[in-house]
Amino acid sequence: MGQLIFLIGMMGSGKSYWGKRLSEAYDCPLVDLDSCIERGEGESISSLFERRGEAVFRALEGSYLRILLDKEGPLVVSTGGGTPCFFDNMSFMNRHGHTVWLDVSPGILAQRLAADGNSRPLLSGVGEGQLLSFLENKLEERAFWYGQSDVRLAWDAIGGEDAFWTALSLAVFPALGSSVPGRASY
Numbered sequence: 706m707g708q709l710i711f712l713i714g715m716m717g718s719g720k721s722y723w724g725k726r727l728s729e730a731y732d733c734p735l736v737d738l739d740s741c742i743e744r745g746e747g748e749s750i751s752s753l754f755e756r757r758g759e760a761v762f763r764a765l766e767g768s769y770l771r772i773l774l775d776k777e778g779p780l781v782v783s784t785g786g787g788t789p790c791f792f793d794n795m796s797f798m799n800r801h802g803h804t805v806w807l808d809v810s811p812g813i814l815a816q817r818l819a820a821d822g823n824s825r826p827l828l829s830g831v832g833e834g835q836l837l838s839f840l841e842n843k844l845e846e847r848a849f850w851y852g853q854s855d856v857r858l859a860w861d862a863i864g865g866e867d868a869f870w871t872a873l874s875l876a877v878f879p880a881l882g883s884s885v886p887g888r889a890s891y
Contacts, residue, residue, distance in 0.1 A: 708779045708780070708802065708803070709773060709774075709776075709779075709780050709782055709798075709801055709802030709803070710727065710779070710780070710781045710782065710802060710803050710805065710877050711782045711784055711798040711802050711803065711804045711805070712724050712727075712781065712782065712783050712784060712805055712807060713784050713786075713788065713789050713795075713798070713804055713805065713806050713807070713851060713854055714786065714806055714807035714808060714809065714851065715786050715809065715811075715814055715840065715843065715844055715847070716785075716786040716814070716818065716825050716827065716828075717809065717814040717817040717818045717821065718786070718807040718808070718809040718814065718860075719807055719809070719860075720783040720784065720786075720807055721737055721783045723807060723869075723870075723873055724737065724781045724782070724783035726870065726873075727781045727873070727874075727877060728781050730874065731779065731781070731877070733778060733779040733780060733781060734776075734778070734780055734781070735780075735781045735782075735783065736773060736776070736780055736781070736782045736783070737783045738766065738769060738770060738782060738783060738784045738785055738788060739783075739785050741769050741772075742762075742765055742766060742769050745765075745769060746765065750762070750785075750826055751824075751826045751829075753765070754826035754827075754829075755826070763787065763791040763792070764792075766785060766787075766788055766791070766794075767791065767792045767794055770784070770788065770794060770797065770798070771797070774801060781877075782802070784798075786827075786843075786847070787827075787847070789804075789847070789850040789851060789853070789854075790846070790847050790850045795850045795853050795854075796853075799853065799854075799855065803855050803856075803877065804853075804854040804855045804856070805854060805855065805856045805857075805858060805873065805876055805877060806851045806852075806854035806856065806857045806858065807858055807860070807873075808851070808857050808858060808859045808860065809860040809861070810860070810861050811837055811840040811841045811844055812837065813860065813861070814840050814844075815836045815837045815840055818836065818840075819833060819836060827843070856876040858872050858873055858876060
């Protein structure tokens with residue numbers, strides 16, 4: 706098993722985007738957990754939620770997460786927003802890798818997701834006027850798990866894509882090298 710970097714955070718926080726950048730910069734594979742599930746199950750996340758329900762999806766998510774231990778070399782993993790909040794997924798990720806919380810305020814998440822067209826399964830039935838409130842509540846529910854991450858990068862405090870990239874790179878560099886730092890916030 707190689708070193709695993711787990712990117713966690715709310716939908717729209719940029720886990721896939723930043724995961725791709727890390728993968729390219731550090732020349733290591735990116736695994737998007739939702740994409741793994743879709744390929745393995747032969748259907749979209751939205752379809753899994755709709756046909757089989759969230760409970761079945763969350764069980765699958767935990768199973769696919771554990772399969773990553775069989776991968777060789779360093780690996781960047783973009784998780785689903787709820788991945789850390791079910792079963793013992795967060796403690797599993799902390800035991801077997803380095804977790805980085807991409808912390809983005811609900812206001813910015815709402816802007817990003819509205820521009821994205823609200824295509825996420827959890828947003829089904831959430832109107833544009835309810836989006837900000839929904840995200841605030843969801844973040845409040847998930848903050849306990851997200852707060853257990855090794856590193857928390859707060860987009861609003863760092864300000865700007867270049868500065869965020871620098872902070873993210875510094876946060877994961879030791880994990881891709883020989884040592885893993887303790888908990889930190891930037």
